[in-house]
Each structure stands twice: as structure tokens, then as C-alpha cells.
Amino acid sequence: MIKQGIADLIAYEIKQGVITNRDKVYVKNQIYKLLDLTIDENQKYEANDIKYPSDALNPILDDLEKRNILDGSFIARDLFDSQIMNIFADKPSVIESIYHKKYKSSPRDAMLWYYTYAQSLNYIRMDRIAKNQAFKAKTPSGDLQITINLSKPEKDPKSIMMQAKQQATSYPKCVLCVENEGFAGHATRDSRNQHRLLKFEMNRYNWYFQYSPYIYYNEHAIVIQEEHVPMKISTMTFKNLIDLTNRFEGYFFGSNADLPIVGGSILSHNHYQGGHHDFPIQDATTFYEENRDSFKLSLLNWPLSTIKLSSKHKDVLVEQATHILEAWKSYQNEDLDIIAYTDKTRHHTITPVVRKENNIYHMYLILRDNHTSEKHPLGVFHPHEDVWHIKKENIGLIEAIGLAILPKRLVEELDAVKAYILNDLALNDAYKKHDIWAKSLKTIYKKEQNIDTFIEEQVGLKFERVLADCGVFKLNKDEKEMISFVKEALK
Template sequence: MLKLIESLIRYEIRQNVIKERDYVYVRNQLFNLLRIEPTDQDISYESIGYPSDALDPILDILEEQHILDGSKVARDLFDAKIMNVFAKLPSEIEDLFFNLYKKDSKLATDWYYNYMKALNYIRSERIEKNEFFKTSSIYGDVEITINLSKPEKDPKSILAASKVKSLAYPKCVLCAESEGFAGNPSRDSRDQHRLIELNVNNEPWYLQYSPYTYYNEHAIVLSKEHRPMKINQKTFENLLELCEQFNHYLFGSNADLPIVGGSILSHDHYQGGNYVFPIEKAKTLDSWKKDGITYNLKKWPLSTLVIKSKSKEALIKKAVSILDKWKNYDNADLDIKSYSDDTPHHTITPIARIEDGFYTLTLILRDNQTSDEHPLGIFHPHADKWHIKKENIGLIEAMGLAILPARLKTEMAFVKSYLLTQKQLPDEALKHKDFAQKILNEHQIDKDNVDEILEQAIGEVFVSILEDSGCFKQNKEGISAFKSFIKDELI
């Protein structure tokens, strides 16, 4: 145990999380927390690569001593307390962040991102175990991750959660009051969680990194106030303002309606990061220019319009006009419907970036109707693809990065073995039977090509899911209707 503690302290000194001067203090704190007899003897240590290299065996020992009950939850709750011993107070972290920010915003985010990794808030070693691959499609490459650290939510539970008026403290997992929160079995610990307060258009917001890191420097920006997601003029203004503050990042928002929104509708927040998504590399189907604004209609399975301008004000005004128009747009031939009585169906998933001095907004049109045929959503993954994914298509996936549930890792191992041997699939993988059969019908499978063919087939299902989610389909009729929708804006 002593050697593990020493290794962890030495790691945090190497990462500049603490200084040599802090050594005695930190060690005494850990002795107390881990219920070890204090000592001043010199202890050897190992040079570890991740905090978890020391934390995991420390937690094993605590389980043997029955200090922890052996559950995964108890481990995660406790290792956050160990790491919090190393963490500075929020105000000190903000001072360091903004001192760097004065020189260059990238220096500030680089430091903060690495600091949160070194504190194990971002659990890098788990994230690196996630599966990641790219597959080709007629829309360009799409990207797939199989995420091993987050449970799958279906739209109904997301909708139900959005209706619960929670009295708990903090009100939700995003709330700023989570900073330093000890957690409990139903709420992750946030002991070493630290936020950076930002001023976004004269309103307090906070920057943090996602502990799940679906892509490089996956950032979350949340409003200080716990209030529902809302896509309106303010959203466009805030996203572009954030791009001005951190011009090496893109920022986007999930839509604000169930089914087409993200997993959290109850707290206003955006996502950002240092990553170029497949949607940004998609080809342009058609392009127009008017009054200093360029319009690009994208060849992309979701209905995507990119508008660009040197003038931020003009761009925001145009985005609002397109949003308003979409909110009231109906096209019975294409099953597109703006309202059922007073219930709105239409919203936008927006993404902002500043590129070569141009303000850019990517507007993805969304419709959340349900029908008897598609009870979870007409423009949502259809039932024949639920064996791969049933969850909402939120911002990240709409941009072409699939976040697939952890269960697929084991299930795909069964499918792979089935493709090679055609021996019976186990019960838990039976839902993939048709999928596997289709692959067998189309390919000559051997052990050298099976991985690539299976990945490509998963990618094809993902693309098909995105096509389900597109309002104007990428066929002659859909494209033509999409063009007339935009062209009204050009008159």
C-alpha cells in the first residue's frame, strides 16, 4: 500500500498537479483517508502512466480489508476522494486558467484538460479501452465508438426524466453545485470535479470536460441556472461567442425537444471540443450566396444547411429566420409536420465554428413526431436497427460520430464467431441474427477479413440510422423540397 501511495504522489508531482513542497501534507492526508499507520520511512515507488495504475490496486486492498463493499460504484465513489486530496480549490484553478488564457486560449484549455486527466476526473485509461473505427459511406467516412463507461438510455426514459421536477441536490448531474459533490450510489462522485466560470454574453456559464470524452477535448458548457434546454436566438449568439472565446474549438447544442434532443433536456448546456467531425467534411450538394451570407446544402443523411458570413449579426438573424420558418413548416408528402395541436415537433441541432474569419453555423433540421408505425420517432432509428442502437440521435451522432452502447462489444464478439463458424448465436446476441445473415449472404468471410467487414456493416447500420433521422431524405424528392425550403430564404 505504501509503495502505491508513493507512486501516486510521485506521479502527481511529475504532472505538476502538486509540488514537491506539498509532499508531506498530501501523504499525511492519504494516510488518514486510507487508514494507514503514519510513517516517515523512505519508500520506493514505481513510475506509473495513469493514476489508475496506483488507484486500482489501492481499491483492491480496501476491498480485501472490507473498507469497500466490492461494488464498482463504491470504488468510483472512493477513488474520487483519494484524488481530491491532490486537487486545488476552484478559485485557484480559475486563476491559473485565466493567466494562461491571457496569453492564448489554447494554452488555457490544454492545461485544464491535462489537469483534469491527471486528477482522474477524465478516466483516460478507461476511455482508451473504448472501441473506435471509421467506415466509408456515400456521405464520406463516418466514425464509430463503442463506449464502455456509460449506460444506454432509451428515449422514453429520457422523456420521463425530463418531466421529473427533481428536488434533489444538486438538481441534476450537470448543475454547477456538483463541483466537489461526494456523490451517492445513484449519482456519480464529483469530489475532484472543477469548473471554469465563463462570462457568455453577460451571463454566467461554466466550462468543464466530459468525464466520458467521446472525442478529443470533449467540453461541456453549462448555464449557472438549472433551466431547460432551449434553441433560440440566444443559443446562436452564445455558441458563436464561445467560438470567439475559444477559437480552436467548435461548439454545438443538442436540440431542445425529446426524441431528437440529447439525454439531458432539463439543464441548458452546449458541447464543444477540439475535433473535426465527419459532417464538416461532407460534400456540398448546392450552394448560394446572398447579402454576404453563403448557404451550403450538405450531402449528409440528416437535413443539413451550413450558413457562413463575416458578419456575426447578419448570420444570427438569418439562423433565427430559418429556425422560425422550420418551426412552422409542413410537408404532408414527406411526413413533415410542425405541430400536433399545441405540441411543437420542429427544432434545430446547431453547431458553430469560426473558420478563416467566417462565422459558420451548421443547422440540422429535426422533427420529433411519432406514429403507430414508429412509436419512438418517425425521424429516429427505426426498429430494424435497434439491435445496434435505440437511443436518440443527439448532437454528436448527428455530426457523424456514433456512440454505441457497451453491450455491443461482447455481442459483436459473438457475431464475429458466428460469421466464422455459423454455430448458433447465444440468446443475448440473437437480435443480431438477421444482421449477421445479411453479412454472410453478401461476403465471403474468413478470419483475415471478418473484422473489417463487421465494422463496415456496423457503420452501414449507423448511416442508415442517420438516414432515418433525416427529415428531407437524400433522394430527388427530398432534396428538391429541401432546396425550395432554403430558396425562400434567398428571395
């Protein structure tokens, strides 16, 4: 089985264009040595067609477990299979030069080549990502997108033990650092053996482009500053996001906010996210529009307070976005519970997103406020307690524009809620957090409705509520205040 797996994998990588027939002997020798196997020249293996690298890697890893080379934990498997895949991978400089050569004749082809390369090398584990459950849900704010993240493997007891024993390490400083390129990993750090970055210069700083190994949408990209410096929303952010939409054709780019609660999970390393995907915020209608000399202003019917600026002049957008950022930093409106500062601690920032369509840049500026109160200790403009049974975590960039990433636990929990609605099966103690919601759903559910569609719609409505909690100017209530804030901010 193990030798069959190797033959399948080599044939797959030739088909994918990662290696050529010329590399076959070298690669085979390297893999056999790594797996502590001897080559028998008389044995021939007819390669099978495989869909994912894991189709070949799994039998190889199973065999290593039988031979006690691996201990049976998923961490040991993940750390090891990336060593196998690294044998196929070119060095970063080679990959960059192939990319740049392709880019000259077609940027789009170059990006797709690099994206496919990362999948062929199993750096993006597409077999796991394919497990995610995704659906659209109709809400008054439009069709929101929901993904239940099932791509992370279950933690087994051996892996948990390995993680407990692992000493804290400070290299690389974080999971985004460029030092992850080729990093072997350990119990608490994913292996990045076959990870390769693309370096480029932007506005006088060095940056790196990569795809996310956990893609949540098509061509989910990450752009990382060379230095491990904290997230910072500034004029430079607006400039960079616009430049990125020119460099990576057809992609949107955005940044998480730079403050806790309203930022993403990593605040310690400046980075952006982008990709080839349409988000619900793009379809939002407007409650206010104004054509100025060189740009158009629109205020969106979107649960999070969003100002959209459109123009073909990038300098105009950068300038106006800066005015809004500066004005928002000090905007205080106690009647609406919008608080700019507590002593010297700043609460206000922006989650910015840029798209380019038909040579017009569209910049979305989502206003954020991270202050807390006695009633809302996790954040006044953060999901409130009554929606925590669906989502308690921070609402970062991706969710703020309409794509919910929900945890795996929900699959079982939603099944329990369905059983309660259909068959009156009581929720067990672990699922009691859904009690109030389940009861209210039972009263509105109609027998002729498809229960799966019904629950999906209800999860969508909950997600809309989650987003509405994060809106600083509430829709259908504070429009006047939002208009006057923006008019005053723009010059």
C-alpha cells in the first residue's frame, strides 16, 4: 500500500505540473529514504488517479503508524506529510521567478498557477476544506453567507498530550511571520515545510503574498508585512489596499481593524486579506447618496455602519478615507452610546475594504467602536449575550462584510434543535444555550416547511442580529446622525 501511495503521489504531481518526468527518480529516491523504505527495481506500480494529495498520503501515513514511526496522533501525521510534500516543492526564489514570468503575460494566470500549486503541494488541504458546510440565508439585509467550519480535524488524546508537553516557543514570532516559510512546525505550530511566499515592494515597504491554508472562500489570500509590527489602520492602509487591487486583478482587499474586540484574531502582525469572491455587502442598497466633484458617497443599508466611497481617482479616495478615519477617531455621541475615548484609550477605528470594478475603486469604510460597559463587558458593539449561542467571537473583516464562519459544534447542536422542533425531543444539558431560540422557532415553524431550509434561514437571521449588534449607528433609527457625521468628516 505504501509504495502504491508513493507511485500515485508522484504521478499526481507530474499531472499537476509541480514536477516533470525528469524529476521522477530524484523524488522517488528522496521519498523512499524519508519513509525508510528500500527500492526494488523489479517491482512496478501502476499509478491510480487521485483527486487530492491526501488520497495518496493517507495510506502512506497509515503504514508509518503500523510501523510505529508515527504515534497515531493527527499532529504527528500533519507534521510528517508536509515533509513528504516538501520534496516536491521548489525553492522560494524559483517559484517567484516562475510567477513573475507568468505575470508578465497574464497576471490572472500567474495567480491561478500559484493558487493551484499551493493546493497540489497540500499546503492548502482541499480535502478538508471540501468538508465545510456552506449555505446562503435570506434576510432583510440580503442573502448572507454562512460557513460551518468542519475542516479542522478532531483533536485526539495523543495530540492533546503532545500539545500540553510542548514548551512555548517564540520562533517564528507569530503564525503570519515570514519566518514560517519552510518551518517544520511542532505540537503547537502547524508545519509550513512546503509553504512558499511571494515577495514584493509596496509603498516603500516589503510585503509578502500567500494563500490562506484554511481558505474560507475562493482564492482566500493574505498579504503580510515583512516586519512583525502590530495592525495599524492609517492613510497607508488605504493606499496599500488600493494598490493591491491593481496588482492582483479581480481581487478585493481588506484589513481587519487595529483594536481588540473589533479586530480579527491576530493584532500583532500587520496584514490584509483578499480574494476572488463576492460578499453580501456589495449588494447592499443605500439610504443616502451624494455625488461630489470627484467621488460618490453612499451610505449602506447594512447592519454594520458602512460608508462607501467610489471614484476612479485613488488619491481622492485615500484623502477622503483619511478624513473619515480621523473624524471617527474623535466622534463622540453619548445619546447613541458611541464613545471615542476612555481616558487616553482610543475606542474608534475602521474596517476598510476595497474593490475595483470597471476602473472604479469602491472603498467600504466600516465604523467600529470597541468600548465596553457593565451591561456589555465584552463590548457594546459586539454580539450581545442573547446571540452567543450562535456566535460569541469577535466580528472581524470577513464577517463584517457578510460571511459568517461558525464553529463545528453547531452541526450537532442544530440537529438537536431540529429534533426538538419536529419531534419534541428535549435538548440535552449541553445544548441548553439554544433553549429560548428553539422554543421561539417551534412556534413559527410550519409543518409543510423543509426543516433544513427553515433552520438555515433562522441561523442567517441570527447572524444578521450579530452584525446589527456591531453597528454603531443603528439602521432605521440613527440615519440622520450618520449622515451628519459623514458630511462633517468629508472635506
